Amino acid sequence: MVYIKISEEFQNGAQELLNLFFPGNGFVFVDDIPEVSSCDILITLNIEIRDNGLDIKIRMRQGNRNLYSETARIDNETGAEKARTPVKVLLYNCLSHYTGRKLPWGSLTGIRPAKIVHSLLKEGLSPDDAYRKLINYYGLSDSKARLTVEVALNEAEYIRNAENKVSIYIGIPFCTSRCIYCSFPSAAIDRYEHLVSDYLKALYKEVQWACRWIREKNYTVDTVYIGGGTPTALPEKWLDYLLNRIVPVLPLDNIREYTVEAGRPDTLNIEKLRIIKNAGSTRISVNPQTMQDRTLKLIGRNHTTSQVIESFNMAREEGFDNINCDLIAGLPEETEKEFEDTLLKIGKLNPENVTVHTMSYKRASRLINEKDCFMQTDDETVNNMVELAGSYLRSIGMRPYYLYRQKNILANLENVGYAKPGTEGIYNMLIMEEVQTILAFGAGASSKIIYPGNRIERVFNVRNIEQYIQRIDEMIERKVKLLGS
Numbered sequence: 001m002v003y004i005k006i007s008e009e010f011q012n013g014a015q016e017l018l019n020l021f022f023p024g025n026g027f028v029f030v031d032d033i034p035e036v037s038s039c040d041i042l043i044t045l046n047i048e049i050r051d052n053g054l055d056i057k058i059r060m061r062q063g064n065r066n067l068y069s070e071t072a073r074i075d076n077e078t079g080a081e082k083a084r085t086p087v088k089v090l091l092y093n094c095l096s097h098y099t100g101r102k103l104p105w106g107s108l109t110g111i112r113p114a115k116i117v118h119s120l121l122k123e124g125l126s127p128d129d130a131y132r133k134l135i136n137y138y139g140l141s142d143s144k145a146r147l148t149v150e151v152a153l154n155e156a157e158y159i160r161n162a163e164n165k166v167s168i169y170i171g172i173p174f175c176t177s178r179c180i181y182c183s184f185p186s187a188a189i190d191r192y193e194h195l196v197s198d199y200l201k202a203l204y205k206e207v208q209w210a211c212r213w214i215r216e217k218n219y220t221v222d223t224v225y226i227g228g229g230t231p232t233a234l235p236e237k238w239l240d241y242l243l244n245r246i247v248p249v250l251p252l253d254n255i256r257e258y259t260v261e262a263g264r265p266d267t268l269n270i271e272k273l274r275i276i277k278n279a280g281s282t283r284i285s286v287n288p289q290t291m292q293d294r295t296l297k298l299i300g301r302n303h304t305t306s307q308v309i310e311s312f313n314m315a316r317e318e319g320f321d322n323i324n325c326d327l328i329a330g331l332p333e334e335t336e337k338e339f340e341d342t343l344l345k346i347g348k349l350n351p352e353n354v355t356v357h358t359m360s361y362k363r364a365s366r367l368i369n370e371k372d373c374f375m376q377t378d379d380e381t382v383n384n385m386v387e388l389a390g391s392y393l394r395s396i397g398m399r400p401y402y403l404y405r406q407k408n409i410l411a412n413l414e415n416v417g418y419a420k421p422g423t424e425g426i427y428n429m430l431i432m433e434e435v436q437t438i439l440a441f442g443a444g445a446s447s448k449i450i451y452p453g454n455r456i457e458r459v460f461n462v463r464n465i466e467q468y469i470q471r472i473d474e475m476i477e478r479k480v481k482l483l484g485s
């Protein structure tokens with residue numbers, strides 16, 4: 001057993017790292033130093049205020065044998081907040097020393113690695129210095145450090161001057177069937193179509209409030225993202241109502257991007273594509289996830305690979321010149337060969353963006369409970385898939401432009417958006433780097449308000465569709481409370 005004595009406020013961060021080194025909970029937090037047997041491990045992490053700074057010390061021992069110790073000093077700071085990163089770094093170094101394992105993302109467990117690079121560049125470090133710091137201090141592997149710096153540099157021009165603007169997210173929580181890994185609010189449209197009309201009315205109310213607020217504050221709308229669920233699961237009449245009645249209420253004169261997720265290829269037809277195009281959308285997503293029919297069936301997507309090709313080509317013929325395709329590396333029971341085949345088939349379609357997700361087991365998904373029914377991809381295979389995707393997409397002229405990590409992601413890897421230069425999904429970068437307020441509407445949507453000095457506040461809407469409809473005034477009130485009417 002591994003015992004760890006660390007003050008409570010650092011336990012969450014420590015737990016994330018400990019889970020990666022000792023999956024299956026082979027560790028326990030303790031308040032007092034216990035009597036340990038000669039085979040137990042004891043880690044103590046002490047933080048002391050001394051000479052107007054912080055001394056942080058980690059020590060690992062087995063029985064009476066000292067296995068590891070390291071110290072760090074922070075001058076002129078005594079707040080616990082400042083100790084979070086060094087605590088994680090020391091713990092990572094200690095665990096890595098003990099297990100002989102290095103993790104690709106080193107001590108980083110957060111969602112947004114590129115944000116660290118942006119702060120380092122702001123502090124005056126060069127990109128090369130930032131890359132070295134990611135490796136030497138945070139413990140990243142060479143390839144993850146390179147990727148992170150590359151993403152930060154590629155997104156820099158798009159996220160500059162994002163203040164005094166807001167972006168809009170509208171969630172449509174309906175879909176055709178439920179993918180086994182889905183954790184989004186998404187009700188089957190054939191069962192819940194009777195809720196669509198009231199849902200859109202409630203949404204209309206929220207958007208009208210936002211419009212007043214935006215005009216009053218003299219803000220402009222920068223980007224719009226219609227996601228879900230799958231917005232194109234809506235019947236034509238309602239999709240038209242959403243895009244031609246609700247969205248245009250917003251002041252859209254200065255938008256840089258307008259994305260509509262047309263995620264499920266089986267929801268698309270010419271009429272819907274024309275509605276989206278005529279509404280002014282500049283970017284859509286047609287998401288295959290995989291180009292293997294066997295896997296599509298297994299993961300509960302009611303469409304085939306031929307439908308992906310058909311829908312994609314239909315969108316092209318309708319004039320869409322910025323199409324994103326989402327893929328997932330590490331889908332249950334999929335081999336490296338099949339993933340490679342998927343990449344080649346996607347390459348043939350020639351999309352502008354490809355977002356490569358690594359399979360993650362989310363709490364709200366069906367998969368988390370049915371994990372044992374499927375063969376899970378091993379770490380080495382999923383790692384190879386992710387590397388392969390990166391080199392293939394670069395070879396067809398794309399570059400990584402946004403990056404994020406999630407909990408319970410296979411092999412502790414990441415999700416990366418690739419794009420042909422000039423076609424990057426701007427909303428994705430803004431939300432990831434937290435440089436602009438995102439007002440989010442619909443069931444399960446969460447708004448993120450960015451204040452000067454890196455302060456961030458969130459406002460959540462209820463996830464349940466019926467509750468959202470019934471409590472729409474309360475959803476608006478929650479925003480008013482934080483933002484003013």
Ligand code: SF4
Nearest residue numbers: 175178179182186229
């Ligand atoms: S297509 Fe998207 S929203 Fe629909 S079930 Fe699958 S993951 Fe969920």
